[in-house]
Amino acid sequence: MPVHNSDISEVFNRTADYLDIKGENPFRIRAYRNAARIIGSLSRSVADMVAHEEDLTKIQGIGQDLAGKIKEIVKTGTLPLLEQLKRELSPELSALMEIPGLGPKRVKVLYDEMGIRSVDELRQAAEEGKVRTLPGFGAKTESVILEEIGKIKETKKGGLRLKLAVAEQVVEPLVGYLKKIAGVKEIDVAGSYRRRRETVGDLDILVACGQSCPVMDKFVGYExxxxxxxxxKTRSSVVFRNGIQVDLRVVPEASYGAALLYFTGSKAHNIAIRKIAQKKKLKINEYGVFRGEKRIAGRTEKDVYKQVGLPWIEPELREDRGEVEAAQEKRLPRLVRLEDIRGDLHVHTTWSDGRSSLEDMAEAAKRLGYEYLAVSDHSKHVTVAHGLDEKRLSQQIKEIDRLNGKLKGLRLLKSIELDILESGSLDLPDRVLEDLDLVICSVHSKFNLSREKQTERIIRAMDNPHVHIFCHPTGRLINERRPYEVDLERVMNAAKERGCHLELNAHPDRLDLDDVECKRAKEIGLKVAIATDAHSLDDLRFMRFGVGQARRGWLEPEDVLNTKSWEELEGFLKRY
Ligand SMILES: [Zn+2]
Ligand SMILES: [Zn+2]
Incomplete structure (x- = not known):
């Protein structure tokens, strides 16, 4: 069984969690967490590298010891150390740590003081009012814990939804494999994957192929x-090792477009289209468009839309959020594409918590064809990320000047990701900000302020005339951390008034703003920066996820800051 990069990351993270609870050496714990992050963000399959006997220490940040452990995980799916820790403590502790507000430290207290080893035991203790008596807990924390346990049950009901990036790791090799089979003429992944939703449930793959094509045998036999x-013969369903269900459908070429439209969805979009067809006395289904018994379209999606009087609609728009009306009125947006992107406005380097050097990041950005790259390392308040103080920032500025002197075709922008303090003030003085091309700011702590306070805090930060972009505006982590309480509508309007902009963070764990929020930003008249928040060379490629989300949010090239040349962009960065 092949092991995915995400599986390896998970084993490392779990191991770190358990070591944390056991109270082991923090450096050892951090080494495992770093390994999890590095492997999780690689674009190449590590299992594949092991199979080809490639040297894993060539991966940035992976030494001999970790390389050996990775090989062990690829071979056995786990680490002997992790298995031993689970036996020693409890196999269910990691589920406890996934409860928001309960990190390894608190789980350790629960475990040490009360012997709590599972979510059920925790709920019982909290219901009996015992948790509030523990050091560092209290009645408020106890009730929050109960509330969060309730929420876990709710979200679990919806079934497993994978982050788009994780689904992609499954889908891309599978489609590559199926494409090579003799007789396969067309292949598409339909469903929410094609619509680039941030998470996907089941995967639907459609194939058109000649008779006696062995695609079904090959599919169920996939490793x-x-x-x-x-x-x-026409449909098979399988479950992959990571739990995702994949359906493969073989459809006749004459129906391929109709089937693709049908299985791409969304359901709401399909219903809207069907209603229009009915008004025209047409029947529409996954086999085609019919007038009476006669099929009048079905070969391509375009043909199908045309018969109901519509232009082809981009899959990312198909949510019944006004796209059908826009299509009827010939005012569909011309969505931004990856090729439109001319630079990245938020990346980290080894100057703070990035894993690649400034120079390497610059070279990688050049290879992507970018015209500019904003070097926005953390500022000093984020001490865990070795944030820059004034002195180191001015050193970095000198280094950027030096590199800009020799880099051809790429301009490095002097930037910083300022930390917004609880009061809304920023953690570097204005005089240093004056030397920068771009100032971006974010919330990295105190996520639990009231809605009013959080909103005020962010608006105060944007009051500073040096600030240009407010990043990852809701702080959410998909499937892991809900957005903090904030009045985003007020934040957006305040940004507009001040000539500030909002980021759409393209990291597949964040995608923050989400699609609906992007659309709202556009309606308010804001420009959005699609930026990767890259912490390594590979992360620069996260741009595709951000562009997907932006397309779902109806953004056109003119709505996006980093589709502009540096000269134009500089104009947009002037505050009112
Ligand atoms: Zn940040
Ligand atoms: Zn960042």
């Missing part, structure tokens, strides 16, 4: 398949 749920 990543753990279980075959059903196997037929």
């Amino acid at each position: 990543d398949v753990e279980k075959t749920l059903s196997r037929g």
Whole structure:
């Protein structure tokens, strides 16, 4: 069974969690967490590298010791150390740590003081009012814990939804494999994957192929398949090792476009289209568009839309959020594309918590064809990330000047990701900000302020005339941390008044703003910066996820700051 990068990351993270609870050496714990992050963000399959006997120490940040452990995980799916820790403590502790507000430190207290080893035991103790008596807890924390346990149950009901990036790691190799099979003429991944939703449930793959094409046999025989749920001539369902269900459908070429439209969804979009068809006395389904018994379209999506009187609609828009009306009125947006992006406005380097050097990041940005790259390391308040103080920032500025003198075709922008303090003030003085091309700011702590206070805090930060962009505006981490309480509408309006801009953070764990918020930003008249928050060379490629989300948010090139040349962009960065 092949092991995915995300599996390896998870083993490292779990190990770090358990070591943390055991109270082990923090450096050892951090080494495991770093390894998890490095492997999790690689674009190449590590299992594949192991299979080809490649040297894993060539991966940035991976030494001999970690390389050996990675090989062990690829071979066995786990680490002997982790298995031993689970036996020693409890296999259920990691579920406890996933409860928001309960890190390893608090779980350690629960474990040490009350012997709590599972979510059920915790709920019981909290219901009995015992948790509030523990050091560092209290009645408020206890009730928050109960509330969060309730929420876990709710979200679990919806079933497993994978982050888009994780789904991509499964889908891309699978599609590559299926494409090579003789007889396969067309192949598409439909569903929310094609609509670039931030998470996906089941995956639907459509194939058109000649008779006697062995695509079904090859599909159920694919190495990543753990279980075959059903196997037929036109449809098979399997479950992959990471729990995702994949359906493959073989459809006739004459129906391919109709099937693609149907299985791409969303359901709401399909219903809207069907209503229009009915008004025209047409029937529409996954086989085609019919007038009476006669099929009048079905070969391509474009043909199908045309018969109901519409232009082709981009999959990312198909949510029944006004796209059908816009199509009827010929005012569909011309969505931003990856090729439109001319630079990245938020990246980190080894000057703070990035894993790649300034020079390497610059070279990588050049290879992506970018015209500019903003070097926005953390500021001093974020001590865990070795944030820059005034002195180191001015050293970095000198280094950027030096590199700009020799880099051809790429301009490094002097920037910083300022930390917004609880009061809304920023953690570097104005006089240093004056020397920068771009100032971005974010909330990295105190996520639990009241809605009013959080909103005020952010608006106060934007009051500073040196600030240009407010980053990852809701602080959410998909499937992990809900957005903090904030009046985003007020923040957006305040940004507009001040000539500030908002970021759409393209990191697949964040995608913050979300699609609906992007659309709202556009309506308010804001420009959005799609930026990766890259901490390594590979992360620069996260741009595609940000562009996908921006497209779902109806953004056109003119709505996006980093589709502009540096000269134009400089104009947009002038505050009112
Ligand atoms: Zn940040
Ligand atoms: Zn950042």
